[in-house]
Amino acid sequence: MDIPGTALSRIFVNIYCLYMAVWVLITVVLYLCANEVVRSRSRITGFRGPKGLPVVGNLLDVLDHTAQKCQQWAKTFGSVYQIQLANTTVVVVNSASAAKKLFISNSQALSSRPLTYTFGKIASSSAGLTIGTSPYDDSLKRKKKGAASALNRPSIQTYIPYLDRESRTFLEDLLHYGKGGTIAIDPLPLIQRLSLSLVMTINWGVRMPSHEDELFKEITEVEEELNRFRSMVGNLQDHIPLLRMNPFNRTSTKARDMRRRRDRYLNKLNADLAEKVAKGTDKPCIQANVLKDAEAKLNEVELRSISLSILGGGFETVSNTVQWTIGYLALHPEIQDKAFEAIREFQGSDGQLCDAADDLKCTYVAALVKEALRYFTVVPLALPRESIRGVEYEGSLIPTGTTVYLNAWACNYDAELWSDPDVFRPERWLENPDAPLFTFGLGYRMCSAHLLAYRELYLVFMRMLRTFRLKAGGDVRCNPRSDMKNPRDLIMSSKPYRVFCIPRDRERLKQALVAAKAGDEE
Numbered sequence: 382m383d384i385p386g387t388a389l390s391r392i393f394v395n396i397y398c399l400y401m402a403v404w405v406l407i408t409v410v411l412y413l414c415a416n417e418v419v420r421s422r423s424r425i426t427g428f429r430g431p432k433g434l435p436v437v438g439n440l441l442d443v444l445d446h447t448a449q450k451c452q453q454w455a456k457t458f459g460s461v462y463q464i465q466l467a468n469t470t471v472v473v474v475n476s477a478s479a480a481k482k483l484f485i486s487n488s489q490a491l492s493s494r495p496l497t498y499t500f501g502k503i504a505s506s507s508a509g510l511t512i513g514t515s516p517y518d519d520s521l522k523r524k525k526k527g528a529a530s531a532l533n534r535p536s537i538q539t540y541i542p543y544l545d546r547e548s549r550t551f552l553e554d555l556l557h558y559g560k561g562g563t564i565a566i567d568p569l570p571l572i573q574r575l576s577l578s579l580v581m582t583i584n585w586g587v588r589m590p591s592h593e594d595e596l597f598k599e600i601t602e603v604e605e606e607l608n609r610f611r612s613m614v615g616n617l618q619d620h621i622p623l624l625r626m627n628p629f630n631r632t633s634t635k636a637r638d639m640r641r642r643r644d645r646y647l648n649k650l651n652a653d654l655a656e657k658v659a660k661g662t663d664k665p666c667i668q669a670n671v672l673k674d675a676e677a678k679l680n681e682v683e684l685r686s687i688s689l690s691i692l693g694g695g696f697e698t699v700s701n702t703v704q705w706t707i708g709y710l711a712l713h714p715e716i717q718d719k720a721f722e723a724i725r726e727f728q729g730s731d732g733q734l735c736d737a738a739d740d741l742k743c744t745y746v747a748a749l750v751k752e753a754l755r756y757f758t759v760v761p762l763a764l765p766r767e768s769i770r771g772v773e774y775e776g777s778l779i780p781t782g783t784t785v786y787l788n789a790w791a792c793n794y795d796a797e798l799w800s801d802p803d804v805f806r807p808e809r810w811l812e813n814p815d816a817p818l819f820t821f822g823l824g825y826r827m828c829s830a831h832l833l834a835y836r837e838l839y840l841v842f843m844r845m846l847r848t849f850r851l852k853a854g855g856d857v858r859c860n861p862r863s864d865m866k867n868p869r870d871l872i873m874s875s876k877p878y879r880v881f882c883i884p885r886d887r888e889r890l891k892q893a894l895v896a897a898k899a900g901d902e903e
C-alpha cells in the first residue's frame with residue numbers, strides 16, 4: 382500500500398515529537414532524582430525538623446503565616462530546628478534565649494545575607510542591593526558605616542525639624558480628609574505619606590507633600606510589589622531552581638518591570654539632587670553630604686545602595702506599624718484614654734503639639750510604642766542571615782553558608798519571656814523595661830535605624846493621641862495572627878479599614894497648626 386508523502390511526513394513528525402517528549406521526561410526524572418540526593422545531603426546533622434515532600438520539602442506548609450507555622454513546629458522540634466524550603470535548608474530560631482545565644486554570641490559568624498534569586502538577582506540587578514540584602518564583604522562594611530553615621534543619635538537630632546514638620550502634616554491630613562471627624566477614612570495613604578516624606582527628606586532633601594501626588598502613587602505601588610519579591614517563601618523560584626528556566630515566568634517578568642519603574646524614580650531623585658548641589662541650592666541630607674564629601678570612600682553603587690536601603694527599610698516598616706496600631710487603638714478607647722492622660726500629665730500644660738525634641742520621655746507612650754512593635758512584629762521573620770563560619774549550637778554545628786531565620790514573631794511572643802504574650806499591654810514595658818524586643822533583629826545586622834524608628838513612632842503617637850480620638854468606622858480587624866492583607870509578604874500590613882479621627886479640640890488644634898506653619902515659613 383502506498384503512503385502519500387504528506388501522511389508520511391506527519392508520521393515522522395509524530396515519531397520525532399514522541400521521541401523528544403520521552404527525552405524531556407527522562408531528563409526531568411533524572412534531574413529530580415539528582416535533586417533529591419542534593420536536598421537530602423544538604424540536611425544538617427544534629428538538628429531535628431519536620432518531614433517534607435519530595436521536590437518542595439516544607440515549602441507548601443509555610444507559604445502563608447510562615448512565622449506562626451514555625452512557632453508551632455518549635456513545640457515538637459525544639460526552639461532551633463531545620464526546615465527545607467525545596468532546595469534551601471534553613472535553620473529557624475524560635476525562642477528569646479536561643480536567639481540571644483546565636484545572634485549575639487555569634488554576631489560576626491551570622492553576619493551575612495543569602496542572595497535570593499528574585500529580589501537579589503532580578504529586581505536589584507541594575508540599582509544594586511540594599512544594605513539589608515547585601516552579603517558580608519568590604520563593600521557592605523563601607524555601606525553600613527555610611528548608614529550608621531547617618532542614622533546615629535547625633536544625626537537624628539538634626540532630623541528633628543523634619544520629624545516635627547511631617548508629624549504636623551499628618552495631623553493636618555487627619556483633620557482635613559476626616560472632615561473634622563465626621564467621616565471615616567482609610568488612614569493608610571496618610572500614614573504612608575508621612576513615612577515616605579520623612580525618608581525622602583532625610584535622604585534627598587525633598588518632601589512628599591501630598592498622597593495625591595503622582596510620584597507618591599508610583600513609589601507606594603512599586604515598593605509594595607518589591608516587598609512581595611523580598612518574601613522569604615512567596616517566590617517559589619527562589620527555592621526551586623527548575624522554575625527559573627521557564628521563559629514565561631510571570632514573577633521574573635514582573636520583578637524586571639518593577640526594577641525599571643524603581644530605577645526611573647531613583648534616577649530622577651538623584652539627578653534633581655545633583656543639579657541642586659551643583660547650583661548650591663540643596664538642603665542638608667544624606668546623599669548631598671556624601672556627594673560633597675571628597676574624602677568619602679563610597680562609590681556610586683554604594684551611595685545608591687544607601688538610598689535604596691533608607692527608602693526600602695524605612696517606608697513600609699514604619700507605615701505598617703502605625704497602620705496596625707491605629708486600627709487597634711480605635712477598638713480600644715481605654716488605651717487611648719490612658720495615653721491621653723499620661724501625655725497631659727507629662728506635658729503639664731494644655732499645648733496641642735507635643736515637643737518634637739522630646740526623646741521618649743513620656744513613659745506610657747514610649748511603652749505603647751514598644752508594645753506596638755512587639756505585638757504587631759511587622760517583619761515577623763526579620764531578614765534572612767547566612768553563616769560565614771560554622772556556629773555551634775548545643776553540641777551540633779550549623780555549617781558555613783547555612784541560611785538562618787530569626788523568628789522575631791516567636792521570640793516576641795515567647796511564653797518563657799511573657800506570661801501573657803497574646804495580650805496587648807503597654808504596661809509590661811513599665812514593669813520590665815529591660816526585657817528584650819526582637820522586632821529590629823539582633824547582632825551585627827540589626828536594623829540600622831531603630832533609634833530613628835522609635836523617635837518617629839513616638840512623636841506620631843504623642844501628637845495623634847493628644848489631639849484626636851480614634852473610633853472604628855465599621856468592621857476594623859487588627860488581629861496580627863489573622864488579619865494581615867497578604868500573609869506571604871515580608872513586611873505585614875493589616876487589611877484595610879476605616880476610622881473616625883475626631884479632634885479633641887478642633888479650633889485649638891487648627892490654631893496650633895497654623896501658628897507652627899507660620900514658624901516654618903519664617
Ligand code: HEM
Nearest residue numbers: 512513690694695698763821822823826827828829830834
Ligand atoms: C518599625 C520600623 C522598622 C522595623 C520593624 C525594622 C525592622 C528591621 C529588621 C527586622 C531588620 C533586619 C535585622 C536583622 O537581620 O537582624 C532591619 C534591617 C535594616 N533596616 Fe530596619 N526596620 C524599621 C525601620 C527602619 C528605618 C526607618 C530604616 C531607614 C531609615 C531602616 C533601615 C534598615 C537597614 C538599612 C537595615 C539593614 C541592616 C543590615 O542588613 O545590616 N529600618 N530592619
